[in-house]
Amino acid sequence: MASAGETQTVSEYIVHHLTNLTYGKLPAGFERYDGSIVGEGGAWTMAHGGAEVSAMGFNAIHVDSMMWSIGLGIVFCWLFRSVAKKAESGVPSGMVNAFEMIVGFVDDTVRDTFHGHNKLVAPLALTVFVWVFLMNLMDLIPVDLIPHTLMLLGVEYQKIVPSTDPNITMGMAVGVFILMLYYSIKVKGFGFVKELTLNPFNHWIFIPVNLFMEVVGLLAKPFSLGLRLFGNMYAGEMIFILIAALFSAGIAWMVPAGLLQIGWAIFHILIITLQAFIFMVLTIVYLSMAHEDH
Amino acid sequence: MNINLTLIGQMLAFVCFVWFCMKFVWPPILAAMAEREKKIADGLAAADRASHDLELAKEKAVERLKEAKEEAAGIIDSANKRASQLVEEAKDAAVAEADRVKASAQAEIEQETNRAREHLRSEVAALSLAGAEKVLGAAIDREAHSELVEKLASEL
Numbered sequence: 001m002a003s004a005g006e007t008q009t010v011s012e013y014i015v016h017h018l019t020n021l022t023y024g025k026l027p028a029g030f031e032r033y034d035g036s037i038v039g040e041g042g043a044w045t046m047a048h049g050g051a052e053v054s055a056m057g058f059n060a061i062h063v064d065s066m067m068w069s070i071g072l073g074i075v076f077c078w079l080f081r082s083v084a085k086k087a088e089s090g091v092p093s094g095m096v097n098a099f100e101m102i103v104g105f106v107d108d109t110v111r112d113t114f115h116g117h118n119k120l121v122a123p124l125a126l127t128v129f130v131w132v133f134l135m136n137l138m139d140l141i142p143v144d145l146i147p148h149t150l151m152l153l154g155v156e157y158q159k160i161v162p163s164t165d166p167n168i169t170m171g172m173a174v175g176v177f178i179l180m181l182y183y184s185i186k187v188k189g190f191g192f193v194k195e196l197t198l199n200p201f202n203h204w205i206f207i208p209v210n211l212f213m214e215v216v217g218l219l220a221k222p223f224s225l226g227l228r229l230f231g232n233m234y235a236g237e238m239i240f241i242l243i244a245a246l247f248s249a250g251i252a253w254m255v256p257a258g259l260l261q262i263g264w265a266i267f268h269i270l271i272i273t274l275q276a277f278i279f280m281v282l283t284i285v286y287l288s289m290a291h292e293d294h
Numbered sequence: 295m296n297i298n299l300t301l302i303g304q305m306l307a308f309v310c311f312v313w314f315c316m317k318f319v320w321p322p323i324l325a326a327m328a329e330r331e332k333k334i335a336d337g338l339a340a341a342d343r344a345s346h347d348l349e350l351a352k353e354k355a356v357e358r359l360k361e362a363k364e365e366a367a368g369i370i371d372s373a374n375k376r377a378s379q380l381v382e383e384a385k386d387a388a389v390a391e392a393d394r395v396k397a398s399a400q401a402e403i404e405q406e407t408n409r410a411r412e413h414l415r416s417e418v419a420a421l422s423l424a425g426a427e428k429v430l431g432a433a434i435d436r437e438a439h440s441e442l443v444e445k446l447a448s449e450l
Contacts, residue, residue: 022298059298060296065300065304066303069304077311077315077318077319081318083319084318084319085322087322087326088326089329089330089333092330099323100323103327107324123312127308165300167297167301167304170304171304172305
């Protein structure tokens with residue numbers, strides 16, 4: 001276990017691993033970790049510890065999540081853009097072949113699931129699939145490697161798996177939700193209102209009941225989409241951290257902890273791919289539902 | 295679990311990456327794949343066509359071969375016929391020539407015979423005259439008796 005100090009307990013270790021590197025605005029009058037008081041109008045600063053993070057509330061940004069997420073997004077764009085440049089109708093080779101296989105797979109999935117005409121859905125599905133997969137893939141990097149290295153360089157907190165941050169998963173889910181609403185209104189027009197008010201009981205008396213049920217059902221979609229990914233990845237990351245903590249339990253625990261680490265990592269290869277795939281398929285399905293006019 | 299500005303940031307990043315993918319990644323890759331698909335389909339069709347053509351060509355070749363064989367047999371036949379005809383003609387010509395030679399030889403022989411006869415006749419006439427002169431011991435008037443002698447000679 002690579003710990004910050006000799007006196008760090010297991011729970012401190014875990015909490016440390018689950019804290020984001022946060023930049024935000026501390027409210028006026030807040031007493032900082034070093035005893036100083038935040039002045040009039042608040043102050044934008046790096047958070048130092050959980051208490052400061054919670055004091056920042058909404059006015060904060062997880063620097064590590066954002067950086068890893070955008071960085072991986074750029075990796076995705078760069079990889080696929082380079083393939084797109086090389087792709088031609090001749091015999092594909094090596095990397096082009098592998099990436100075309102992913103594109104073909106996504107294209108097939110979209111064709112099977114989505115029956116409307118929309119040029120956005122397939123690229124959206126590809127972006128979601130590969131980006132989420134790359135974010136999940138960070139989970140397979142040993143939990144202490146990058147945070148500890150960065151800590152030696154003076155960065156206090158580092159969470160390298162963006163998809164274990166609910167802000168990231170919900171950010172994408174809300175993005176999908178906005179698209180759902182946009183296309184629902186665009187395709188169905190007034191029919192969308194009818195769908196919300198006259199389903200499942202087709203009588204004006206039941207409009208409030210219908211509206212309540214339909215809105216709950218509608219809102220459940222982005223929530224389940226974002227929280228499913230977050231929950232799976234968070235739990236997976238948690239188990240990696242617990243296994244890592246097990247290494248510190250004594251020399252006798254080294255071998256079983258190592259075996260557990262390997263076993264869980266192998267199993268996790270399945271989970272990260274599956275979660276990326278589920279996120280993609282649900283995105284397609286939700287958008288498909290938004291396009292279906294009854 | 296605290297929701298904060300990261301949510302907004304991620305949404306913006308999401309929009310950017312999806313836009314990038316839609317603009318610069320998806321269309322070229324899919325276009326290349328579609329074009330390749332078409333190329334392969336065309337290639338397969340061409341291969342089909344080619345094998346069909348090959349089949350046809352084979353059939354044609356067999357037919358041509360048969361025709362050529364028939365033609366060759368015809369030519370050989372007619373050549374044979376012509377050869378025997380030539381032989382026949384040559385034979386006829388030879389026979390005719392032989393006949394002609396024989397006829398001319400015969401004519402010549404006849405001529406020779408006649409000439410010899412004439413000669414003999416005249417000799418006989420002279421001889422008989424001389425004989426008669428000797429026998430009679432007197433000259434015979436050639437002019438007076440030549441008619442007689444001529445008569446005698448022609449009787450020979």
